[in-house]
Amino acid sequence: MSRTDIRNHPKFENVYISGPLENAKMYTKNLTPGQNVYGEKLVEYKGIEFREWDPYRSKLAALISENPITNFLSPDAKFLYLGAGSGTTISHLSDIAENGLIYGVEFAERSIRQLIQNTSNRKNIIPILGDARFPESYAKSIYTGIDCIYQDVAQPNQAHIAIANSNYYLKKEGMAIVALKSQSIDSVSKPEKVYKNEKEILEAGGYKLVESINIHKYAANHLILIIKRNIT
Template sequence: MGKIRNHPRYYNVFVSGSLQNPQLYTKNLTVGNQIYGEKLITENGIEYRTWNPHQSKLAAILINNPETHLLRKGLKCLYLGAASGTTVSHLSDILINGIIYSVEFAERSMRQFIQNTSERENIIPILGDARYPVEFAKSVFTNIDLLYQDVAQPNQAEIALKNSQYYLSDDGILILLIKSQSIDSVKKSKKVYSQEKRILKEGGLEIVETINIHNYASNHLALIAKKI
């Protein structure tokens, strides 16, 4: 794959190979620890964790080279659907001086999440339900620059909208993963995607990019949106 180097476009993300067919990495914040069986590679005294787009949809999004500036130093992120921490752990590597409020409603996943991420000081685990943003408000004590949502729920756009209205700062960014089959298993994906986009637009969000990640996660589309 060649030498590991800074990704030319994404803050604190690393890459080897060509940008058309890249292998992504993040610098391991907790050296020696793996979270989900990812490979650890040391080059020039720095330990990197391979970031697999088949296991993390954020990696799949970045491989598609979005134009929006998604990551920067000190970013405050609200992450809905944290599961056991695969993607959150990479965000934690990237946003060393930031914070990632990580919401998950399944107790078992949250237990695993806490085991996996307890040494990472920039993560705040929240056992909560993304459908009811007000209920976990006391655990989120800063403005949110990046709202990331990956909860396989039937009303994904509506949940994203509620959380954007409640938490997202005026110049913040929403990344919404839409799984068409969580919404309707019979309707065609295209119809589901346009229905979800309409909900966001009617709620006052502008969709700035639509990224198809079917190659890595079947029936998933990523929307990047901002407040108007």
């Protein structure tokens, strides 16, 4: 374990940084001290243990590194995480939402087994073996309203999945963060064309685009959309 100077992120509560803001290293405070989840570095500062959060390994970290205007994180929020994988990003969200709850939906049995193994000590993660294309199929496992949906599924119909889940679970004023991977939607067309089409589907589905953030610097062919219900 090494030492470094760590301070609060100027905008996102429970996110921490070291170094100059424009080129900062990011961290979350470890909810389960002494344990790392996927080999990430543990760093101690003033008696607190932090987990390094690498934007090249986590699209949520990449999004925060790109300084979005919208603040979508809160320590008390209830999240629905679609495409939870084996626990990399969801474990950092668990550090951030220390008083909240995260339902993690994943359809690959191998990944969900690893997710359970990697995060069993984290009481605010509820792993769900489910298919994000069919939100009603996991309704029995989700027993609170959702403040924020985070979606990172490598699927062709990403906008439709976001709409279906948001219609089903998202609170009226809630937000959805949708990581679009153009290659999974259409590997032939130019990413810009794919993104435009997905945005149009979301708008036609009753959602407005709050922000659109390109994270190509960290993850090739990925754009992150922040959307809300269009209720005006």
